[in-house]
Amino acid sequence: MVAGIFFYIFAIFLIASAIMVISARNPVYAVFFLILGFFNATGLFILLGAEFLAMILLMVYVGAVMVLFLFVVMMIDIDFKELSKGFLQYAPIGTLVGVILLAEIIMVVGGYVYDAETVRSAAVPIPDVNTVSNLEAFGLLLYGEYVFFIELAGLILLVALIGAVVLTLKTGSKALRQDIATQVARTPATAIEMVSVKSGQAFSTNDTIKMNKRD
Amino acid sequence: MSSENDFLYILPELTLIIGALVALLIAGFKGKKSVGFVANFGLGLMVLAAIISFFLPAEVVRVFNGLVINDSYSIYMKILTLFGAAATLLMIKNFLQSRKLDQPEFIVLLIFATVGMMFMISANNLLTLYLGIELQSLSLYILAAFNRSSTKATESGLKYFILGALSSGMLLFGMSYIYGFTGSTSFDLIAQNLSENGSSMGVIFGLTLMSAGLMFKISAVPFHMWTPDVYEGAPTPVTAFFATAPKVAAMAMIIRVLYSPFIDISADWQQIVVFVAIASMVLGGFAGIAQNNIKRLMAYSSIAHMGYALVGLAAFSEAGTSVKAVILYMSVYLITTLGVFACILAMKRSGDSFEKISDLAGMWRNHPIIAISLTIFMFSLTGMPPFAGFFAKFYVFSAAVNEGLWLLAVVGVLASVVGAYYYLRIIKVIYFDESKEPFDKMAIELKIVLGFATIFTLIFTFFPSTLLELAQNAAQSLN
Numbered sequence: 001m002v003a004g005i006f007f008y009i010f011a012i013f014l015i016a017s018a019i020m021v022i023s024a025r026n027p028v029y030a031v032f033f034l035i036l037g038f039f040n041a042t043g044l045f046i047l048l049g050a051e052f053l054a055m056i057l058l059m060v061y062v063g064a065v066m067v068l069f070l071f072v073v074m075m076i077d078i079d080f081k082e083l084s085k086g087f088l089q090y091a092p093i094g095t096l097v098g099v100i101l102l103a104e105i106i107m108v109v110g111g112y113v114y115d116a117e118t119v120r121s122a123a124v125p126i127p128d129v130n131t132v133s134n135l136e137a138f139g140l141l142l143y144g145e146y147v148f149f150i151e152l153a154g155l156i157l158l159v160a161l162i163g164a165v166v167l168t169l170k171t172g173s174k175a176l177r178q179d180i181a182t183q184v185a186r187t188p189a190t191a192i193e194m195v196s197v198k199s200g201q202a203f204s205t206n207d208t209i210k211m212n213k214r215d
Numbered sequence: 216m217s218s219e220n221d222f223l224y225i226l227p228e229l230t231l232i233i234g235a236l237v238a239l240l241i242a243g244f245k246g247k248k249s250v251g252f253v254a255n256f257g258l259g260l261m262v263l264a265a266i267i268s269f270f271l272p273a274e275v276v277r278v279f280n281g282l283v284i285n286d287s288y289s290i291y292m293k294i295l296t297l298f299g300a301a302a303t304l305l306m307i308k309n310f311l312q313s314r315k316l317d318q319p320e321f322i323v324l325l326i327f328a329t330v331g332m333m334f335m336i337s338a339n340n341l342l343t344l345y346l347g348i349e350l351q352s353l354s355l356y357i358l359a360a361f362n363r364s365s366t367k368a369t370e371s372g373l374k375y376f377i378l379g380a381l382s383s384g385m386l387l388f389g390m391s392y393i394y395g396f397t398g399s400t401s402f403d404l405i406a407q408n409l410s411e412n413g414s415s416m417g418v419i420f421g422l423t424l425m426s427a428g429l430m431f432k433i434s435a436v437p438f439h440m441w442t443p444d445v446y447e448g449a450p451t452p453v454t455a456f457f458a459t460a461p462k463v464a465a466m467a468m469i470i471r472v473l474y475s476p477f478i479d480i481s482a483d484w485q486q487i488v489v490f491v492a493i494a495s496m497v498l499g500g501f502a503g504i505a506q507n508n509i510k511r512l513m514a515y516s517s518i519a520h521m522g523y524a525l526v527g528l529a530a531f532s533e534a535g536t537s538v539k540a541v542i543l544y545m546s547v548y549l550i551t552t553l554g555v556f557a558c559i560l561a562m563k564r565s566g567d568s569f570e571k572i573s574d575l576a577g578m579w580r581n582h583p584i585i586a587i588s589l590t591i592f593m594f595s596l597t598g599m600p601p602f603a604g605f606f607a608k609f610y611v612f613s614a615a616v617n618e619g620l621w622l623l624a625v626v627g628v629l630a631s632v633v634g635a636y637y638y639l640r641i642i643k644v645i646y647f648d649e650s651k652e653p654f655d656k657m658a659i660e661l662k663i664v665l666g667f668a669t670i671f672t673l674i675f676t677f678f679p680s681t682l683l684e685l686a687q688n689a690a691q692s693l694n
Contacts, residue, residue, distance in 0.1 A: 104420070111416040112396065148279040152334065152346040155232065156353060159327050162239070163357035166320045 003047055010047070014040035027073045035066050052134040221278035224271065224285040227264035227293060228333050234260035235326040242319035253319035254308035257326050261301035264333075268293045275692060277339055281401055284339035291542065291689035292336045292467040299460035299549050300329045302667075305660045306557055307452030315362050316450060324361075325456065328354035332464030336471070341390045341400040344468065348386070348432065351461060352379050358456065359449040371448025378431070378441045386428025392421025393476075405476035414480040422477060426487050429472065432465035433521045434514075436494035443506075446514035451568060454510050455556035458517050463545050466524055470538055473528065474693050481531045488529040493626050495522025500633035509559055509572050512637060513552070516596060519634050520548050526627050527611035530618040537618070538690035539683070540610040546682060547607035547675070551595050554668025558589045561665075563655045572641060577650025585657065586645050588669040593638040595672045598631050603675035 017040065020033040038061045045054035132140070142150060222229065238253045238260075245252075273287040304325060311317045331351030338344035356379060360372020394400050396417035397408040409418065431438040446454045473484055499519020506512040527540035561582075562569045579586040595604035608631065612624045657665075675682070 108392065108417045108420045145280055146282070146342075148282050149342055149346060152343070152350065155327065155330070156346065156350050159324065159350060159353050159357070162320055162324060163353065166318060166324075167357065167360060167363055 006043065007047055010040045010043040013037075014044070028070070031066060031069050031073055034069070035062055038062050038066070050134060052138055224276055224278045225283060225337075226271070227268045227297070228330050230264045230267060231260055231326050231330045231333070234263075235323050235330070238319065238326065239323050242323060245319075247317055247319070250311055250317050250319045250322070251308070253322045254304060254311065257322040258301055258304050258308070260326065261297050261304065261329065265294050265297040265301070268297065273688075273692070277403075281403060282340045282343050283334070283337050284402075285337060286692040288467075288471075288538075288689040288692045289337040291685055292463065293333050295546055295549060296332050296336065296460045296464045296467070297329065299463055299553065300325065300332075300456070302553050302664050303452070303456045303459055303556075306455060306553075306560055306664050309658045309660060310450075310452045310560060315364060316452065318361075321358070321361055324354045324357055328358070328456075329460065332460060335464050335468040338468065338471065339402045339475075341393065341402075341405075344472070345383075345387065345390065348468075349383065351464065352383070352432075355457065355461060358453045359445055361453065362450050365450075367448040368450060371445045374448075375441055375445045382428045382431035382438065384428075385424050385431075389421045389424030389426075389428060392417050392424065396421065402471075402476040406478060409477065410479040414483055418480065419483050422480070422484055423487065425472070426484065426491075429465070429469050430491055433462055433469065434518055435491045435521045435525060436498045436518060437491075439495070439498065439518045442518060443502075443511045443514040446510045446517075447508055451510065451556075451560060451570065454513070455553075455560065458513060458552050458556065459549050462517060462521065463549050466521070466541065466545050470528060470541060470693070474538060485529055485531055488525050489620070489623060492522050492525035492529055492623060495519060495525065496627055496630035497522075497633075500630035503634060503637045506637065507572055508570055509562075509575070509641075510570050512572065512641075513555065513559070516634070516637075517552070519630065520544075520596070522630070523608060523611055523627060524548070526620075526623045527614050529623060530611075530614040530620055532614070532618055533694070535687070535690035535694055537614045538693055539686045540607075540614040542686040542689055543682065544607040544611050546686070547595070547603045547672075550668050550671050551592050551604060553664055554588060554592045554672065555596070557661045557665040557668065558585055558592070561585060561654060561657045561661050564652055565655065572644055573648070574651065575641065575644050576648035578645045578654075580650045581653035582657075585665070588665055589645060590642050591669055591672050593642050597635045597638045601676040603672045606676060606679060 014037055017033045017037040021030045021037065024030040024033060038057060042054045042058050045051070045057060234256070238256055241249050241253055241256070268290050271285060271290055273290060275284070275286040277284050304322070311321060328351050331347050331349070331354065334343060334347030335351060336347075338347055356372055356376040359375050360369050362368040390400070393405065396415055397405045399405055399408065414422075427438060431441075434442040446457065449457065473481075473488070477484055495518050499515050499517075499522055503512055503515035503519070506515060524541050524544045527537050527544060530537040530540075559570065560568075562574055575589075578589070591602060595602035598604045598608040600606075608627075612627055615621075615624045615627070
């Protein structure tokens with residue numbers, strides 16, 4: 001009963017915030033609504049007894065992905081009015097494609113029959129929730145049955161890492177590199193300069209520039 | 216759980232992975248100086264992996280809880296892929312300096328791409344397939360954009376990446392439908408489920424989406440848009456790699472997917488393959504006519520050739536003759552394309568590369584041997600007897616005719632007549648156009664590949680039985 005009430009609360013808020021994500025005018029609001037949506041999805045997962053998935057969703061999506069999203073949205077100045085200029089022009093064909101896709105998906109999902117046989121032939125039977133904890137069930141699958149995938153995924157990450165470095169690493173005179181030897185060789189004499197500032201007067205920037213030149 | 220024996224069957228992949236990690240360390244410590252050494256090292260690794268693959272037991276074994284399969288099909292295709300990758304590496308290792316690709320990471324990424332291809336070939340689970348594809352594609356995206364001072368290369372890398380990501384999305388969407396409607400990601404269990412219950416709307420939906428994702432990887436029409444731009448924009452050594460080993464691996468993967476989990480619903484995927492084959496052959500034939508850049512031309516040529524190979528695939532038969540024809544086609548395509556790219560890489564004047572077809576003018580006078588080889592390859596790609604390409608096409612079309620797919624065979628022959636125009640035009644330019652300055656002396660590595668490809672294309676006609684037998688064995692192990 002209580003679980004039922006909570007399910008409806010979470011579900012309604014999830015759908016409502018999902019609608020707000022696509023209808024919000026301000027992209028920052030949209031991202032915040034997406035975060036709200038994820039929180040509600042987390043609630044649904046907890047109701048299902050999948051507490052590990054719930055926490056992962058919270059940590060990975062809200063903690064990492066959404067923060068990144070917010071960064072991007074706040075850093076780049078996108079004129080959404082400009083972007084949605086041609087919207088009406090493409091609306092009819094877009095609606096047509098959307099309707100066709102919707103009809104297809106309804107046809108496909110409508111044809112789904114819950115077949116006990118299908119569930120039984122599932123690649124890995126789901127262990128009983130009462131005997132194994134969530135985390136243990138995950139661990140057994142990921143690092144036992146499917147350890148091969150973990151290793152392969154690790155290789156993909158390595159390739160991504162190499163790619164990020166070789167495509168962006170700058171070498172040569174233009175690169176701003178840390179020169180450890182110079183840093184270590186600095187003495188108080190070269191690094192610090194005592195300046196006597198007259199009371200009631202600010203330290204003028206001209207002095208700083210002069211100082212930097214002297215370095 | 217996995218046993219130690221499982222590792223035996225992925226020993227070729229393990230060799231490459233460990234070798235690539237060692238190469239990465241060398242690259243990290245030695246920097247750019249080590250590029251020559253790392254290239255040789257990578258070449259050695261690939262040869263070693265091919266030798267190990269050759270000696271693997273050819274029986275059908277499923278390892279790592281059935282996630283990976285080993286059979287003579289996978290062994291044959293892996294050796295073919297490794298051969299393609301090794302030959303490309305051999306050809307391009309002298310070009311790395313002149314093309315601003317002189318970083319040992321280039322070789323490391325090339326090895327990782329090859330590892331991805333090998334896992335694609337021996338996948339026995341949707342997830343293995345996906346991870347293999349991603350490992351391969353991600354390395355290839357980086358390779359395409361490797362020369363980052365060139366805007367063209369960057370553009371081609373970005374284009375390839377965005378379209379590739381889209382196709383991966385479709386592939387995953389399709390896989391999720393397949394999983395939902397059959398209850399498994401394992402090829403064996405999917406096949407079992409489909410043979411018991413037949414296909415349903417959801418499975419067809421998933422299959423269609425999956426085919427879209429897979430067809431992108433072999434650049435078949437209508438998922439070919441990226442090919443000409445990426446081929447043209449990427450540095451020529453990278454293009455040579457794109458056109459050879461990944462194509463073979465992707466085709467091997469498509470054969471595996473269609474003939475292993477979805478064998479019982481062949482009527483459903485046959486229509487898709489027939490459509491894609493016809494569209495690829497026709498577009499590849501017509502669009503190549505207007506090209507002036509030889510790399511773009513090779514892109515359209517590869518689109519058309521994937522169409523021809525798919526003709527064989529569409530001619531589904533229990534006896535495995537169709538798979539045999541496709542395997543043979545891909546082998547001949549690989550070797551001929553390697554030869555053509557050896558010629559393209561040789562198009563250098565005082566260190567600068569040229570890629571216009573008109574730059575080949577009068578090659579006959581300056582470089583008669585390269586000219587003759589290129590002529591042989593062009594005739595082979597056209598499908599003229601007695602060169603290897605003719606027999607490859609012959610087996611593919613006869614497989615189609617045997618299964619009553621006359622339309623495919625007729626369209627295929629007509630499209631190759633259209634395509635003959637642009638292959639023959641190159642021959643005309645070589646022999647009859649006003650001669651230009653001679654090209655630089657050909658590197659010894661290019662000569663080796665060129666010589667091998669020429670000899671293969673010439674004598675395959677007279678000794679086809681060995682390769683046919685191997686292809687036959689490989690095809691049979693799939694069933």
